[in-house]
Amino acid sequence: MAWQGEHAASFGDGWTPARPLPVETGRPTSRRWSGPRNEVESASEQGCAEESPLSVNDPLLSRVAQGDQAAVSAVLDRYGDLVWSLAHRFTRNRAEAEDAVQEIFIELWSNAGRYDENKASETTFVAMIARRRLIDRLRKSKRQPTTEELDKAVEVSEAPAGVAIETVDEAERAEKLMEELKPEQREAIRLSVYYGYSHQIISEKLGLPLGTVKTHIRRGLLRIRDAMTASRSGIGGEAMR
Amino acid sequence: MNRDRLLDLMTARATEGLDSDELRELDPMLAAQDEFIEEELELAAAAADLAIQRRAGGAEALPSDLRAKVMAQSAEFVSRAKPAATPDVVPFPGKDAGEGRGDKGFNPMTWLGWAVAAALALAFVPWPIGGPDQPTGTPTEVVEDLPPTAAEERQFLLDQASDVITVAWAPPTVEGYEGVTGDVVWSNAEQRGFMRLSGLPAIADSDDQYQLWIVDPEVDKHPVDGGVFDMPAGAGEAIIPIDSKLAVDSPAVFAITREKKGGVVVSAGPLLVIAAVEA
DSSP, X not given: OOOOGGGGSOTTTTOOOEEXXXXXXXXXXXXXXXXXXXXXXXHHHXXXXXXXXXXXXXXXXXXXXXXXXXXXXXXXXXXXXXXXXXXXXXXXXXXXXXXXXXXXXXXXXXXXXXXXXXXXXXXXXXXXXXXXXXXXXXXXXXXXXOHHHHHHHHHTOOOOSOOOOOSOOHHHHXXXXXHHSOHHHHHHHIIIIITOOOHHHHHHHHXXXXXXXXXXXXXXXXXXXXXXXXXXXXXXXXXXX | OOHXXXXXXXXXXXXXXXXXXXXXXXXXXXXXXXXXXXXXXXXXXXXXXXXXXXXXXXXXXXOHHHHHHHHHHHXXXXXXXXXXXXXXSOOOOOOSTTTTSOOOOOOGGGHHHHHHHHHHHHHHSOOOOOOTTSOOOSOOOOOTTSOOOHHHHHHHHHHHOTTOEEEEOOOOOSTTOTTOEEEEEEETTTTEEEEEEESOOOOXXXXXXXXXXXXXXXXXXXXXXXXXXXXXXXXXXXXXXXXXXXXXXXXXXEEEEEEETTOOSSOOOOOOEEEEOOO
């Protein structure tokens, strides 16, 4: 089934200028994102804090689970851009993305108590909750991307080389690890995880057996999982090798 | 336990979701081993997604108008989360471990029970199938700058959806649930719907939640998970959005069970409240 109507628009339609990913919090400073550090401060400036003031280093989800109103609003300030980016990319439709974002935040606030810092960073947990909801929506809508969209995704598969990665955040570790994957593994993960294409479609587009595509994705995710586990156990970058 | 199969399912769940049969297969496999933790490949996929996004230029700015909507939503969420402010129209909570895993269903062995229940319900109740002129629920009150309430959204669906159906709950027979009344509205075109419930016993303070199931034989041989929800003490009439995990094209029965918090993949029932759609 082809995308219809707005779904046939290119990925670039309506996208606003890129912004850095949210500042990571809730972990020791050595595990923090290196991006801008004013995300949560802006929440306080907007008057959402009714409890004790939040700083950029504060974990939020545990406070949300305790009913901290300031933290509920701060989650939006800290992760709003991330959730919007995911929703817009998965839905390819602004109206649907807006609906999805509202659903995701309700779900995030409701499930904040499930966050376990021993398993993943708060940002990764937020992204996982968002992805679940978006995958659900994709399945419910029975949508399939057009060949043109997939062609475009494949065409832009070559990421810029030479990106310096010196910090130790989970996403950065994953980025470094993905560079070390075989090109076909990296491509399969990118099309599956980032663009949300089914394994079957990826198989057809890349001309690889379905089982091979599944294996590429599985092995890639397992390597990332191993690296995350090792990192949380204090092994750090060794797991990347 | 087949480790390869387990990893296949976990990988699929992290990337393209699972159908009900696959979910039924995965859960016992996860429970029977200790090498993998539930969700960890989903977390790995999330980390990979973030990594790719960083390379693609980072996150996009949340539109300011949407930010305002969600911020208003947060205020409503907080007010509803406070026990003293529990409204008659309850919010639809998120789910815990089961959330986002696709559709869920009953054990096939219980399918016969569904059919019997639906037949019995149809035998005793004159099921109305309504359009916009059907009962419209609680009066709505528009609050400026707040997102619409469930009651308002239900009313909007009744007013706007040309294919909307309204089905009354059958008089329950399960002890403790005899006084439950209300209805279900559903639109196939919109893939949205709402339950209206009065007299459903409160379980907000327990470890359980109610779970809605939708029987649609044309979509799946198993009932589709319609979402879990709480019923706070003292709530009068509750209007709860339906959160179907699959597209529902021809609903035959809506049924509510009581399950552990977060819902279940396979339910043993009993079916506490049922609404059957007239064929």
